[in-house]
Amino acid sequence: MRTPEPLLILTTDELLAERWQGLADRVLHGRQADALDAWRRDGHRLVVADLGLGSPTSPLWESAAWKRSAHGLQILAASSVPSEDEGLTLMNAGASGYCHSHGPLDTLRQALEVIASGELWVGRALLSRLLRLVDSRLPRAGLADWSSGLTDREREVAHHAAVGESNALIGDTLGITERTVKAHLKAIFEKLGVEDRLQLALRVHGVR
Secondary structure (H helix, E strand, O other): OOEOOOEEEEOOOHHHHHHHHHHEOOEEEEOOOOHHHHHHHOOOOEEEEEHHHOOOOOOHHHOHHHHHHHHHOEEEEEEOOOOHHHHHHHHHOOOOEEEEOOOOHHHHHHHHHHHHOOOOEOOHHHHHHHHHHHHHHOOOOOHHHHOOOOOHHHHHHHHHHHOOOOHHHHHHHHOOOHHHHHHHHHHHHHHHOOOOHHHHHHHHOOOO
């Protein structure tokens, strides 16, 4: 299913542009970073940006147009050779998501749907790094500030998940199965009204 919201595809790669045309019902093709400014001025939000548009010495996210407009847009940054370091840099630069530029169209549509709803789209490994970064930079809130209504075990699971530990590692640490960890996380998300681990991490650190 195509994204109903207007979409700016930012790339000079004609084959990639043709492929991305299938992501949304209404698509505008931009070939320069300045298209971000016009897209934001027109009141639109969604962008899928080919990071190949920049160069090693002048990457797209360091362009003046990106710096002016990124925080007013919801940008899915697409790389032909994605890496955790590049992904972390992009998220710090204001991107809402990071993916492989040649990933399946269904995956790209799902990513656009997620960022259009105000959430972030990143891979599991990058998410773990983001969570560890949050944990290292923010003090933790007191238990009374966020954990009311959780059981003792759910609090333990929440703390481990909030610092980027995998379900398997949490299970090994607490002596429970991975399936039980998943059940605890489902209950935690429902009780706290959060949808993912990043929101959970922010809640644990007192960021609403």
